Amino acid sequence: MTSDIAAILAIDGIATGAVYALVAIGTVLIFTVTRVIFIPFGDIAAFTALTLAALDAKRFPGTGALVVILACLATLIEIISLMRSGELRLLPRALSFYLLLPLAVVGAAWLVMRLDPPLAVRLVLALMLITPISPLLDRIVFRPIADGTVLLLLTVSVALHFALVGLGLLFFGPEGVRTEPLTSLSTEFAGVLISGQTMLIVIAALVFSGLLYLFFDFTLVGKSLRATAVNRTGSRLMGIRPARAGTIAYLLGSLMAGVSGILIAPVNTVFYDSGFLIGLKAFVGAIVGGMTSYPGAAIGAVGVGILESFASFESSALKDVIVFSLLIPILIWRSLASLHSEEEIEE
């Protein structure tokens, strides 16, 4: 391997890693706030790519129908749980949040789509359509078992992923998509050609991680999310509702996953089931950060991207084997480095 090829592979790896980093940061965010290892994150990224492709093709994406169905289900569950707890006075708020808001988003997207909007607007539409999915899934699937063990939540999360893959096939069909590049610019750095898309990916990852950092450090809501992650009982005693913190975490996490889906769509062909590998590789990155550290997760995810890039050069067929084999030494190292298991920390 010459240094030129190594440089190209490294740049490619950093770009892929940056996409994983966004998903990994979202994974850590949701895990620390809700203790759920949200496996379907990769699916959310893939669905965003599919949504954008449908919008590009002037078709209304299946995401709309998916959001409407999930919103109806979530509302039904919310009504039943309010009736059980005798708190029907909260019904208007529940209806506006779980039914009207998602329906308004889908309705607005449908109307705007008729106007044949430019790419920038289509990007916003895709993100708008995708962000309600995780908070709605949270309400339907995870809220009723929020006090369960991490293992139970993980098992349900894996099951949810498979359910989503099925729904993906139903709503988006089996065809793979590749969206048009967001930019056709390119530049040369130290003799290596770097495409605009690659730069965009890295910049977007940096910008969104930076925004998240500012959110956590400078806003009360951001701090309340960190507090929920650090000490659940303590935060409840401050009046911070874990369910609300969870919803915000899911909203932010899906936004990150959505952005990564948009960034990866012009580079890789995305199918309804492509999300699993994206999510799993981001998960490996998140594990490097011990599932609790954002910089750790980002560094881990970029590491996974670079490793994958070099691995696919050496042996394309074995690249996933190489990447996932990395998990074994990392897990050994992490279990030696920390004396407590996640369950013990929870207690």
Next chain:
Amino acid sequence: MSEMLSMTDVTVCYDNVEAVRNVSLSVEEGQIVTVIGPNGAGKTTLLMAAIGLLASRGRMVFQGHDIGRMSVEDRVERRLCLVPEKRELFSDMTVADNLLLGSYSLRDRTGVQKTLDEVYDRFPRLKERQRQAAGTLSGGERQMLALGRALMAKPKLLMLDEPSLGLAPLIVREIFRTIASLRDLGVSILLVEQNARAALETADYGYVLETGEVVQSGPAKDLIHDPRLITAYLGGH
């Protein structure tokens, strides 16, 4: 004086075992009420039920509202606050952030900075350490932070679980001085303590809890001279 909190026949069960049985107590506005008793008497359980972290049977009224089925967060929004025995600080976060989060439940954010200044005036040590992570503080400083964080919520009734636990005698005295001074601010206090003497010296009224039941109650100044309590809890002289 109006009634701040009243519990009537409150029972709390842990796996079919009644940890607290038919307890009735009340806290008047501006009063310090203490619950004393041996380890395992159900004192902490009673406070956990009062804040809503444990389910209970019986009637619980706070400022005229039935709070028995309310969530913890709803009770906190009504300014019923608990400083738990374990403090439950946000150890990775700074002292300043811990205090700020104490005010999370306040809808009206205009007075937050003023309350923060008041807390720093009360506990200058916290101001010196405001940029430090809560986890790096000493035991006494942690208790100050837990108290200060609760004060940020402008509580109407502050429930304190063993505030003197594990602290040096000098700091214990400081903490009790602070508790006494809170009454002057109009904060009512429900104080659970194993340090019965210090608690009764500070409080207006006291309840003695043994194996989950109230066995005695009365004005604190009477309880402190009660021969039975003196032998059992007050060091026998």
